[in-house]
Amino acid sequence: MVFTDQQDTFKLLKNGNIASAKGFQAGGLHCGLRKKKIDLGWVYSDVPAQAAGVYTTNVFQAAPLKVTQESIAKENQLQGIIVNSAIANACTGEQGLQDAYDMRKQFAETVGIEEHMAAVASTGLIGELLPMDRLQKGISQINQEEHLGAEKFETAILTTDTKEKGIAIELEIDGQPVTIGGAAKGSGMIHPNMATMLSFVTTDANIAADQLHGTLKSITNKSFNMITVDGDTSTNDMVLVLANGKAGNQPLTAQHPQWNDFYQALQFVCEYLAKEIARDGEGATRLVEVQVDGAFTDESATAIAKSIISSNLVKTAIHGADANWGRIITAIGYSGQSLDPDKVSVYLGDILVVENGVPAPFNEEQAKEYLLEDEVKIIAKLGDANGKATAWGCDLSYEYVRINASYRT
Template sequence: MLTEQQGKFCIIENGNIATAQGFKAGGLHCGIRKQKIDFGWIYSDTKAAAAGVYTTNAFQAAPLKVTKESIAAENKLQAIVVNSGIANACTGQQGLEDAYDMRNSFAEKMGIEPHLAAVASTGLIGELLPMERIHKGISQLHEEKHQGADKFETAILTTDTHEKGIAIELEIDDKKVVIGGAAKGSGMIHPNMATMLGFVTTDANIEASELSKALKSITNKSFNMITVDGDTSTNDMVLVLANGKAMNESLTEAHKDWDAFYEGLQFVCEHLAKEIARDGEGASKLVEVTVDGSFTDTSAQIIAKSIISSNLVKTAIHGADANWGRIITAIGYSGEALDPDKVSIYLGDVLVVENGIPLVFDEEKAKNHLLQDEVKILAKLGDGNGKATAWGCDLSYEYVRINASYRT
């Protein structure tokens, strides 16, 4: 059932990672975690064009290395296996061998070649995977009780408070095309990926090279524009699979419906990114920062990320304190060229600084905006054409509590 119309597409009510034609998903408890579901998978009944983006952290976990190798073999995937609880990062040669073992055993169970399977892990860094439990999970994955996208969405979570999924429908060549997604992420979130995993499936027909270009461009506007705490992790990746079951003409930038597909893929990625920011560890508010009027889009991105990453800005928002000086400071130390005499700041629709000069404003109205579940900050920098939006959350006492005892 379709719900809200969004430009050239509609959001599918209860849509998920398995809504697109030919995709299935599931999850189960294999024993890595004490009670929670901790082992999940996505499967396409045909080979799918595949594209990925990965963490910029120098310490890349074993699953990333294996997944990159899988995609490089043919630029196609047919299945993804994910565990939560242990990241299999900083685990040396044994960790790499375990990642290969996990991939190969999973592929054998799914009846596909090993290079058509991707591997992802999330959780505690520095511990080896309990491979006996992993194999137990693989042995059970075809059981009916473990099927369902809702189970997959739960299986990939760590400190998240809720599942994150969406699907949309659009038309390409007068054929129905679906794009679905699921993600996890709550802490160690910062631009240029984070401790997050994102998965997108579509039945659109598109070559891997075109899909990769689109994903990289969209990631810079979505997953790379969120922050929770300024930390990036070792395991982060976003994977997109397109199996072509919709039977549209192959999508390229020259296709008449390319803009519709790109807009839909961007919406799904942006939705998942915002849900990650909203679910930041200990967070009570989603914060959206828009920078407009900078010299370039890249400059606007850097300044928006500087604001959203400021712990002083984040704590002021948590306390509903309209401390615009912290925003001005974050703009100033971004390193980007600007004219301070042209900077104006809005908290919601309350103008607090105009052309570099503080205004007498309605403190109560500004505070009421900062008390909302969604807080918007707008920084106008002048007459340039650059514009960007970043998302984050407030920084609370609860964040400290969660991370002070993460291992224990």
């Protein structure tokens, strides 16, 4: 399969995953944090990789985030990531921080890398200490061949997710094949400015850490920071990118003639993972995409898109297949952005429901039929300016309440 976006071409690798790039491997096993499910995963590069990360904006940052940021700060490099699910190791004080350090130390020793070359991530229930005896026993087994496999890693990092989320694409730079792969988890507590999500991206591209960091931050603002499920932002969220340079291309910078190719490919991978998180929202039955065009600035369009996609009234209307465009208009209006209401038009897919600020005649049954599809697109055209943005989310269902009313039990 070939994707073309702004004249950039790359191919989606069949069964591609986070270990598809040269020099990377991944795995997962059950260490007893969950009753039966795989709950401990890892990613490893056979050479040090340039590293960049972005993290939750929640002021309660979990211990693993602090340790990971410390690791990256030392040399802007990583060679491995250890991840557990079930328990978040958040709000656990000095003991939780020491446990995260101990996870890092044992993982590094097990795979044979320097301690500061390892990152740590956790996800799950907040406020509980990790059962370190079980975790340490699991880490001691990660070199066993039976536990290798990217699909095991994708499973190990899940919490309330209903499916694994992975991808890999390939493009050519300087005549060399360059691969970008990734995996993510996220289903509930998802909201712009990071969410209850972990995302890990690997590439064999040759790119400097400072260039990688700026690129990741820019792309995150267009992908992971543009999704919402329920309006909550958690304590453990991070996106990490590792680039080990094994593709052998010339160093990628903004001056490289194929820089835009790489940027678009990395953005595609991040957008794919972000949309898969939104699609798999707790209790969700539909993926919802909001496109905003004609805003005065991209920043204004972003705020409006987030306002629409975050509206519980919009989300419940989508769940009920109710073409209640008034809720969309309301969300645009309280976004706090400047606009001319008399120039606003709204579409549900191809169906025009509002034109220049007033109702447009449309077939209710046709609209209902469209809103029952697996993917729903809301388009808001605000005028003739150039600002635009896209956000993703899902409907809000009865099942979401059921899942979260009994999360601890």
